[in-house]
Amino acid sequence: MPAILTIRDLRKSYSGGFEALKGVTLDIEEGEILALLGPNGAGKTTLISTICGIITPSSGSVTVGGHDIINDFRAARSLIGLVPQEINLEPFETVWNTVRFSRGLFGKSRNDALIEDILRKLSLWDKRKNRIMELSGGMKRRVLIAKALSHEPRVLFLDEPTAGVDVELRKDMWNIVAELKATGVTIILTTHYIEEAEAIADRVGVINAGALLLVEEKENLMTRMGKKQLEVQLSAPVAALPEELAHHDLQLANGGGALIYTYDTRGERTGITALLNDVAQAGLVLADVQTRQSSLEDIFVDLVSGDAA
């Protein structure tokens, strides 16, 4: 797959001298969903805004569909749709006019059927004649999404699209993202919600203090970095860990009714066989066994705190 977006050593220093991007290099493949995870102030919005033309980069280069975002900004920006983090909308205008305006602004000819379709998918059709100021926060967020989709972008940026929105919208959002992906749209989203990255992303990038710490296939990331837990449920609780198990990294849980064994999937051997042997040696009877994979959240917290140290 060719890269639809290439970012090369992108730097941004704000006028006060603060360096918000410290040389970001990244290729994004056509049709993938990339989630950018990072704490507040990491530079996610700065990165997106620079690619979209809202902020001037200090150095480095970006191409979209092979078009440089500065020298060939028209071609580059024509491919991009942006759903900004802040809800910025003209309060006195109607939903319909606002969305139609966006399509025209991007030079696309009028297509009412398409806009109707987008508004219906976002449950905005009934509100099309309402003025923006009459809508709830969640509805306004939907309008922002409709505006970005109205000009049929090939690359869609969603800057914290589900921050502070209801569960319903989050689900709708994920459905829309899945649908767009099916039509080949490339999606870059930033999020605080790690479950979101986990649920919909193909790749995950972790950004902190203006630097991209890593970009990985989500699956790889989780298996490579992930710790797993094995929970052994006993048919009869024990008061303390038996002697035979002392050398294993074990915790008692469930009032002595379960043993929890934490191991690293990156390790040469997991030690599970030895553990289970020793459990049998100690005369304990197993009722059930289950494993749990650690979430992206654990990985993320590990990475960011490791970086700060």
Add this chain to the structure above:
Amino acid sequence: MNWTAVASIYRFEMARFFRTLMQSFMSPVLSTSLYFVVFGAAIGSRIDQVEGIDYGAFIVPGLIMLSVMTQAISNASFGIYFPKFIGTIYELLSAPVNFLEIVLGYVGAAATKALFIGVVILATASLFVDLTIAHPIAMVLFMLLTCLSFALLGFIIGIWAGNFEQLQLVPLMIVTPLVFLGGSFYSISMLPPIWQKITLFNPVVYLISGFRWAFFDTADVPVGLSLMAIGGFTVACMAVIWWIFKTGWRIRS
């Protein structure tokens, strides 16, 4: 050129105007009528004629210019300041449009609104006084150029302004005095000689003089000079706007 974008911006801006059409229409009608009552009836009964023209008619070009200039500035400055203020400017900055297209859309709409008001005032005035226009084409040209150039100035003010007070400041503190002192309601020749000289530094004098010439075929300064003044002013505003977008001054960090 992305003409679709220009048309979209223009239409979006005009929608704001049509939402308040009654207000947009009534306020110039009312203020023009008041001017005629105050200046025309009260002062006109003492002045009678200026340069062989009925005073009531004499003030019409100045009245139109006063409104057209302030309307062009306030519409254009608000038009671009508002997206900055509420944050919707992100969309303009990320759209495949260049500065010329943005300016055409916003300034075009502001100039149209100012033109509409100019025409309403002209129509209202003709109810009060007999008007014959000596050079109709020149009249339209002056009016169009004034709408355009002052809308450009308003656009610059809107980008410069950091808050609503600043947005009001330039029109109130600079433009209105210049227009009042620019011979809107009197002829330069009525001033003492020293003020006749000083007043020539006021750019608005050239516009009003040219516009009045189009109506009555008499002017304070040569018409060619008037045209050059307004042409030069338009070009200067365009140059400033070009620089603003090139450097991103006050719009792009």
